[in-house]
Amino acid sequence: MKDARQRNGEVEASEKKEAEAEAAHENGRVSDVVLGLDGGATSTVCVCMPLLPFSDHDLADPPPVLARAVAGCSNHNSVGETASKNTLEQVMAETLCKSGSTWSAVRAVCLGVSGVNHPRDQERILKWLRDIFPSHVKLYVHNDALAALASGTMGKLHGCVLIAGTGCISYGFSKDGREARAAGAGPLLGDWGSGYGIAAQALSAVVKAHDGRGQQTMLTDTILKALGLSSPDELIGWTYADPSWARIAALVPEVVSCAEAGDQIANKILVEAVQELAVCVKAVARRLCLCGEDGNGSFPIVMVGGVLEGNKSWDIGKEVINCIHKQYPEAYPIRPKVEPAVGAALLAMNFLLKESERHHNS
């Protein structure tokens, strides 16, 4: 609980920031900036970008990144509320410091944070931000998938994003502003196409081959070697010593290399992951009617995350697209050229632009 003194201190600080900002604008000293944040399962990235006058900037050609900072995980489901809040505040402070900007130069902040699954999550994070920023700063909080979508569409909110890294999620936006998501709930709740899901299936296959429940697989030697273990019996201790999702998901390259070498079990795991990932996108596309009534319209699928990076001959991302094309032949993949945090900053500008237009029209 905050005491009254602290609360007064915050109000004073907030009033001071507003006064500073006003003075700075009047004197023309400060260039307006926006902050974009991408809070994933393992790290949080923040970028600071200049806010150009609305008429000047084209979101397809984004302004440069003034500064970038990286911090640890900010998912409140994983690290708790206090740690999550501290991480977000620190990474923004570091970015502003590196960019030579000040808190008072910030016009808008967009946070794409994993773990925002419910309006309540959104409201809670907005409340923290209101403690940091004065009231004229526009604040937007969304699931990190939205930032990833915007990183592929350069801030445009249309189409679908598929993220498959440690976890997986599909998130989409229709032209008329409806949104939908699939997966993104952790492997216990069905995200089996994720890096964690793929690696967990592989570990399970090794144990099953060892105890006689499943057929022998190349995964056994490959994974034991990668982990420096001598027997599948040791996998139990290894797994539960630290069941962090990212640590398990780091075994995906071993699964891919076994599948490339012709191992049937590894191949089956990847084929099933491809199905799971394709089903995520198809569920979102169907609910939002992303390719029109006839199913032949086109829409972008922004492909993000280590699992989808096609630098192997067994290309998970390519197979996912092939699978989606059977139902939606005009869907087209986009591999983003900027990172999700930049996507979040572009979203902030896009939202500001829309608010300004609404203001202008009213």
Next chain:
Amino acid sequence: MKDARQRNGEVEASEKKEAEAEAAHENGRVSDVVLGLDGGATSTVCVCMPLLPFSDHDLADPPPVLARAVAGCSNHNSVGETASKNTLEQVMAETLCKSGSTWSAVRAVCLGVSGVNHPRDQERILKWLRDIFPSHVKLYVHNDALAALASGTMGKLHGCVLIAGTGCISYGFSKDGREARAAGAGPLLGDWGSGYGIAAQALSAVVKAHDGRGQQTMLTDTILKALGLSSPDELIGWTYADPSWARIAALVPEVVSCAEAGDQIANKILVEAVQELAVCVKAVARRLCLCGEDGNGSFPIVMVGGVLEGNKSWDIGKEVINCIHKQYPEAYPIRPKVEPAVGAALLAMNFLLKESERHHNS
């Protein structure tokens, strides 16, 4: 790290206990006892039983339980080494106190502890016990599945046990002393027939129905009602707020009632769990050749754990046996009349008997 004084104290205590035991035996004051422990995923049960002269006792008709005590989880993978050790020591002290026995009356201790998956685990726990008991006390440490097997076979080490509660494991012993296990490695490593596995699949089905990846299911309303939640979106927060296996596994009755009411998704989850559980037993039976070369010999399957208790019309335990009978028609189920801790105590007596016979014959 123990300092020298503590270590000397322990040696002195141990010498004192040995002297006491010798004196007590000479004076005929103390009846010899054995301790049996069952350390599961959620609790640890200890029983104290009188050790009758070997010629007098028949393991099919076990001596009475003098005292019983219950403590929390003692799986070192779940609670850590120190907590596990303390729990084991305290629950034994309480049992002895309740029985009116003393440490010096203990002839043998058998611990069946979950999380003993490797000789190293066994050695570590034996070392703790050696700090507590003087050297003439016989100590046996095994996976808790062995105690469960003995609870059905009244101490005889032959056949197979299938445990399906929060977790699941199958464990078997052949007449010539070979042993084998399947599963028991946690759901991440393939224990999908467990209570946790069943409930996790059900939660996953609810999320998939909600986001358009899967078909609608009765599980949604049933599980949300049981948890007091209003939307599947809230399941993510509920699940990861406390992902303890037992809390998830507690949803199995909801899955069974949906399957009984005709829900296809719930039915499919249970059918798959039955397959997984039957495969565990079949893998152990095949490796140990439990029913002879022709596959028609008989062997007991001791059935333990909430998932297998057949008090519903959708009877998971019965279906598992039906599935096993297709391959091994002469396998026969045993539902134990005593608890696994008593099984552990009977094992202690059995091991003592064998050592005595070996001693006698040599």
